[in-house]
Amino acid sequence: MRIKKSVSKNSISYSVIENVRDINGKSTTRVIEALGNEQEIRKKHPGVDPEEWARQYAKKLTEEQKSQREPSIIKFNAEKLIDADEQRSFNVGYLFLQSLYYQLGLSKITQDIQSKYKFEYDLNEILSKLIYMRILHPNSKRSSFEQAKQLLEGIQCEPHQMYRALDILKKESDNIQSAVYKNSLKLVQRHKKILYYDCTNFYFEMEQEEGLKRYGVSKEHRPNPIVQMGLFMDASGLPLAFSIFGGNENEQTSLKPLEKKILKDFELSEIVVCTDAGLSSKNNRIYNTLGSRGFITTQSIKKLKKHLKEWALDPSGWRTKASDKPINLTSIKNIENNKETYYKERWIKENDLEQRLLVTFSPKYKHYQETIRKRQIERALKKVENPSSLKKKRANDPLRFVTVKHATTDGEIAENMHVTLDESVIEKEAQYDGFYGICTNLTSDPLELIRVNQQRWEIEESFRIMKTELKSRPIYVRNDDRVEAHFLTCFLSLLIYRILEQKLDNNFSCQKIIKTLREMNVMKTSGDGYIPLYERTHLTDQLHEIFGFRTDYEINTIKKMKNNLKLSRKAK
Template identity: 25%
Template structure:
């Protein structure tokens, strides 16, 4: 709708309101005619009032730039954080997690990456930056639903996506455990005190077991009581994983913490192949003498028969330097403690470098130099116990992938802040672990895509830049139409768009 001034043959100027909404010009109203300029100005004002009355809208005054800008700003109806959805949400959908239709599931996973706080803080953040409102009851009802019905679905989606990107059957899996402590005083059926990998032995905790593929893509997890021996957590997860996906053969890779006679026998009884870190210093005297008699050079390895198993021993100059450094550092710490008088009889044990202590006479604690020197013979040596039918080089290569699961726990505890866990009920603690599992899957997928694109960006930078991309919605004051615009202000914003094609 607009105003037209039309001059006739007699010189009169008609002021008309014209509508072109149908594609053709149509005179809605002729306001009047005149030759006097002041009268014409008055007729134009009347035409504007007519348009405002008919349409119920304003007309933008483009002649005054400040007024025009103020009008635009006053008609902004929404200002939302959208970068996380454009990047992380896109990857979430591509993996297949959008099969779970609950919007809250997606929001909680994404915000575990961009704003890893308590669930209630997360919902506050969602309302503040995305105008999404979730009540506390709605939040806790969903966490219960996630535990009751969606945990298996989550792990299946992760497994199927990993299978598709590896483009091969999963035959080798890597297993490890960590502990997650709670800042509470009393134990319950799940949260119990036990050996803490974080040194929080006085705090109730849970034990978390994680299974990953090569390259560290998460496959399955489970949660156990805090006082459960980590060696007893492995087979339940692996048995369930194998049965769920009808896998015929699996090679299990785990570090020395999972090595026990019971585990080895159980793995053999169930026809699993395995590669376990070996405790070569606790082998029989015969095997220890055999190991120490080896003259291995940097990068060399050998195989020693141990009943129906193989013990592979390797040597590395770099490892030898590291072993020596740690040993001498531990010795200096002990010597300092002895001088200060802090060490007593109770300090004599076989934990860490305390094994170098012994009692002299009745009360004196001294360094056992002979034991220290004997230990030096093991610098640079590492062992692997296996029954795998793979070539020696493949066995060692597979074991060397185990660091990726250590990274998974590190990312979960730092970037994703798996703790503190504010929940008390077991099913909600379980739901929290599940959300962290999915968030880590997204983390690994971002990492994979960055590697494919040969980008020098880190996952952390992708997340950080995505948190600064907003979208505004403006209501057109003329016709009421909502205009949406994503604001890409910086080179980093544009680079992110180029990387992830949103």
């Protein structure tokens, strides 16, 4: 600390000041204490030289500061306006995302890419900010740029550089995916033998087809051009790799190219690919019988050949894990509370493909399906009572139980349509209640195969998170390369979020985690540090404990916050 001497026309005043640096390293000064003018000092301390006394006093404060930590006293002036155009609030929740970003080696990956292409802008800053903002404030790239200014470190690049970086990210997308996967093995445990594959699509706010953006069957039933994404996820629930293809292409053909890339670039060989029925073409199944690979895929009982369907629905010949003795389903009682799973199996061979057909029956699942259908029938009856509300039927629409006739029994055109409930449709559908089928080339325990297949819900949840919380659509970029780069940032954001979720032991909902990170703001005070403006909760405590730094002191000094930044950028 030192003194500041202010000379005016009528007096000389003294104050104690010290040099400080803000979070970005910019040097400035702050006033520690105003000591008054010479007359006031002589009045309080007779016989002293005011300037010498001020120097000794500043020295004393310096020694006291070194010897002990005194509580910070921040003074505010109720009559003084805040400085114009000065940012006072900053987000620090992104620091936990930044820690995972650096632990995944993405800073090193972008550094290598930058050395390869020799461009001037900072690719690491651009990619990291795109990921943080995709999780915290998902929107267009330009909006992300503006929102990134609210982060503690802000953003230094220009908007046009962000768009140029997308072209580079597309070129290096495959390399980034494989490098991040290998780096993640040091960070979390990945169950890489079981891989789940599924596809979804994303729409554009446009009408004209262009490039990959083609008209197809939209998952959101949108009338806009779409692109499709194929995603591999491992059994630990973490995304592994993705591909983007045209909106009018058959999604079944997307599996093999991406799987070949994984086998080569990710150095995997013994894998089991689990898919739903829509992606399990005969060619895909045969491909996953080669080498040390296997497949598990759902099988619709309704679409089985007649003799296989009769075998699957036959009440005799069922088994359970607890008993090897054959069980007849007609002997099962108390279906509503029965949590047992019954199964039967057989090997079938068609053309060049030999596979194991495994069918299960769950009384609990049967009761669930019956309950759902009962509610749908009630809704269908209301439609019968109000025929004017009838619309086009969909797969799970209650109207599938309704029959509409526009002619009499003699074949003449009726004056009014005749609407009835079709009991035959209800009866036909009910016979499949509780049954579930899969096909596989594996010889593992039947109930374990069923468990593995049921875990497919996690990849569906990943798509939901990507579309809702991360708002990956609609897509605001148009160039195909930038579209693929956009999905690379969405993929990396999903991976970082999923790892964070696991580190929190899956104890919090996606909405709660993201909302908490978004609201973790601090207020900058002149020279003193940063005051938390967020609520300290069990979740914020866990975040601080897991990542080894804290932002929830009553005031975080400049030095402490710099250390937090340093720790958040520490690679694994």
